[in-house]
Amino acid sequence: MPMNWPRFCIPKTEVLAATLLLVLSGCQPRQSVNHGRANVQEGENAVLYVYVGVEDDSYDLNGYRRNFNLTFKAIEQQFRQVNPRTHFVVQLYRESALLTELSQRNASGLGPDLLLISNHTALKLAQAGLTRSPHLTPELRRVIDPATLRRARLHNQNRLASLPVAQKAQLACFNRTRLQRVPTTVQELLTISASGDSVGMEVFPPGIFWSAGALGAIDALQQALAGRPLNPEQQQALVRWTRWLQDANIQQKVTFYNSQNGLLEGLSNGSLDWISCHSTDLLRLQQKLGSKLGVAPLPDGPDGQASPISELTVLALGVNSSPGQRKAAEAFAHFVLNPLVQRSITVSLKEVLPVNRFVNVPAESSMVLQAMLRAQQQSSQSETIASLIRLNDQRMLKAQGLITRLVFGESTPEATAQDLIRTLQTQP
C-alpha cells in the first residue's frame, strides 16, 4: 500500500520566532526601582509567583488547595485594592520537595517571588542561598514580637531568613463522642486513659516538650539547650518529667508515636481518643471527624502550665524576581502584616494566630480560637527553647532515641534525664 511519510520539520520557525520576539519585547513592564515605597507604582504590572508549602502529611492536597485559594483570594483582593496591577499565580508544593524544586527553578530564572512556608523550611532554604533576606522596616520591627523575629533569623549568619506572618499552635484534639470530659491536667490525662480512653503522644522532642512545662522541667530543658549547667532542682524536675513519661507509657491506653502523622491517623480512624495536635491539622481532622472533633489547650500540671512550642508560618522572598516583582513582593509581605489582614486571616482560617502584636483576636466567637490563644499564652514560656532548637538539630534526633528507650522501659528516668542533659548541652 502506497504511503506518504510525513516530513519531520520545525514548523515555520521564522514566524514563531518573530512572534515570540514581539511578545517578549511587548511584555516588558515599565519598571522603576523605589525600595523606599511599600506600594507598587501606578501603571506598573507585576505578576507574583507565590509558592505555598504544604506539610508532607497533609493527605488531601485538593481540599487544602480549595480552602487555601479561598482564603488567599480574599487577601489578594484586598491587596489589589491598593496595588491593582499586581497579579498572583499560586503554586502548591510539598515542603519536603521545596529544596530540590527551588534549586532547579532558580537556575532557570523561573523561581518564585514569594514563598509561604513553615519557618524551618524557610531557614533551610535561606541557608542554601535559595531565598533572600527581607527588608525589615522599623514599623515591622515594632509590630512583630522580638522573640518571634529571633526564630526567623539564621543563627550562623545573623540575618533574617523570612518574615513571620502567622503562628501555629500546639493543641489537644479529641473525639467528643468518646471523651466524657476534657483533661485539663496531665494527671487527668493519665486518669482518663486508665478509665479506658486511648491517648496518643509523640516521642519527637518538640512534639512532647509541652508536657515538660506541666511538670516544671521547662527551665531545665532551656538550660540544657543553651549549653549551661543545671542546678539540682532543675535536674530533679527533669527526672519528674521523664518519670511521668515512663508512667504514661505503662498505662495500657497510652501510645507513643514517632510522628505526628500517626497520631492524626489514629484519631481519624477512631483508634485514639485524645492526641496532641497542631492548629494546621484541624482542617484535615475536621474533614474526617466533622462535628466529633473537639479542640482544647494542652493540659497543665502540678508544677506549671503546659509548654507547647508554636511553629511559625513565614513569607520568604525569591531570588529570581525582576525589580518590579521584588517591590511588589515586599509590598505584599508588609501588607499581610497589617492588623486588618492579620485579623482577617485568623478569623477566616481558624488555623493560625497573628504575629502582629497589636491584633485583637475575637476569641469569644470560637472555641478553637480560644484554645489557640491559650496555647499561645502557654507557649510564651517555651519561646526560648523554640529559638534554641536549630535547623536540622541533631540533638533532637538523639533525644528522640533517649525518650523512646525510656518509654519502652529500657532506661530509667534518672539515667534518661542525665543522658538528655548531656545530649542537649552539646552545642551543634
Added chain:
Amino acid sequence: MNAWSIELMGWLGYLQRPAVVLQLLGVIAALLASELLQRHGLGGCSPRLRTLVKLWLSPLLMALWAGLLTATGQLHGLVLFLLWWRCGWSVLVLLHPLLGRVLDPEQRYDLETRLLRPVFLVTGAIALINQLDTFDDVASIPVGEAFDIEITLGKLFISLAISYLVIVGSGLPAGLLARGMQQLLGISDSSRKAMELILRYVVVGLGVLTVTMQIGVNPTAVIAIAGGLSVGLGFGIKEIFSNFISGLWLLFEGSVRPGEVLMIDGDPCEVRRLGLRATVLWRDRDNAELLIPNQSFFTQDATTYTGSDRLRRSQVTIAAALQHDPATVIELLEQTAAAVPGVLATPPPKALLISYGDWAVNYALRFWISNPMNNISSCSAVNQAIWTAFKTHGIEIPYPQQVAYLARSSAAAATDSEPRRFGDGETDQPN
C-alpha cells in the same frame, strides 16, 4: 476569564524577568539561525550534511548559548531544558531509519505517528508545565461539571490519555495474546484475528469503564447514561449501534473475519479489517478497498469461498472441432490442466463434454485452486496451456461456420433434392 486561561496568562509574567528573556532570545536566535542556514545556505551540500545540520545545528547553538551564559554567571536552566527537548526530537528522527530495519513501513508509521511522537510531545508539554507551574496545580483547574462531578483539567487529561493509550496501545498485547492462544489451541489465522479483535474490544471496554470510574461517575449515573443511550439507540444512532453489534456477531459467527474471501458484485474480495462500523475488503481486480457497513452482511446474501476451506473450483470452457474424438480431447484437457502451476492435483481436473454446437463440440474443464483470489490468473494460465496443447496435438479450435441455402425453382428443386453446402467446392451465385 476561565481559570485555565488566567493560569496560562500568568505564565507570561516570567517574561518580566530579564534572565528569562535573555535565555529565550538565545534559543530563538539558535532556531532561527539553523532554519535560515537550512533554507538558504546549504544549496550545494550533500544530503548527509543537510540532515546533520537539520538535526543538530540548533541543539549545538543552544548548547553554546548555555555555555556562554554559564561562563558569564547568568542563569541558563531554561536553555538546558529546551536543549534536552530539542535533542530528544532529533533522537526521535534518528529512530526512523532504525525502526525501518525491524518493522514494516505500515507498522513503523503507526508506531511513530500514533505512539512515539504523541508521547514525546505530551511528555514535553507536561515537563514544560512543570517548569512554569506544577502539574498538580494546573490539573486542579476546573473545566466544567457533569453528573454533579467537577471535571478538572487533570481528570480530563488523564481520561483522554487513558482512552488514547487503550485504543492505540491495546493492539500489540491483544495480538500477542491471540498468537499465544493460537499456538495453544491450534486455531486458524482468521480465528486468531477474530480473537485479537475481540480482546481489543474487551480492553477498550475496560478502559472506558476505568476512565468513567476515574472521573468519579457513580454507577447510578452510568445506568442513567445507559438509559439515555438506549433511547438514543432507538432513534439517532440506531445504525451505528446496529453495525457495531453486527460486527461482533460476525466475529463470533466466523463468517466474516479478516482473511476471508467473499464475492462482492461478482468479484472475490478479501476481508482486511472488521471495524466497529464497517468491514474493509480488498478487491484484487483494481486494488480497491471497499468499506461495507457490517449490517449489510446481515441483510444481504453473501458468497464465501473460505467458509469451510479455502479451495475454489474454477472452470474454463473450450470448443473443439467436430471431427476430433471427444475421449481424446477430454483426456488432453485433463492432462493439460493438471500440468498448470497452481492447479491442484487433488481433487483432479475434470473435463466434460457439455454440448454439440453448430460448428464445434463444447467442453468444460473444471479444476481446483488453493487461493480463491487467483481465479482469473489461474483460468488464464489454463486457457493458454490448452491453446498450446491443442496446437501440438492438431486439435482445431473451429471458427464459427454458417450453412446457407439458396432459393431455387420448383423444377430444379425436384431434380436436385440434395442440399448443397456453402463452400463445399461449388459456389452458388444468387440470381
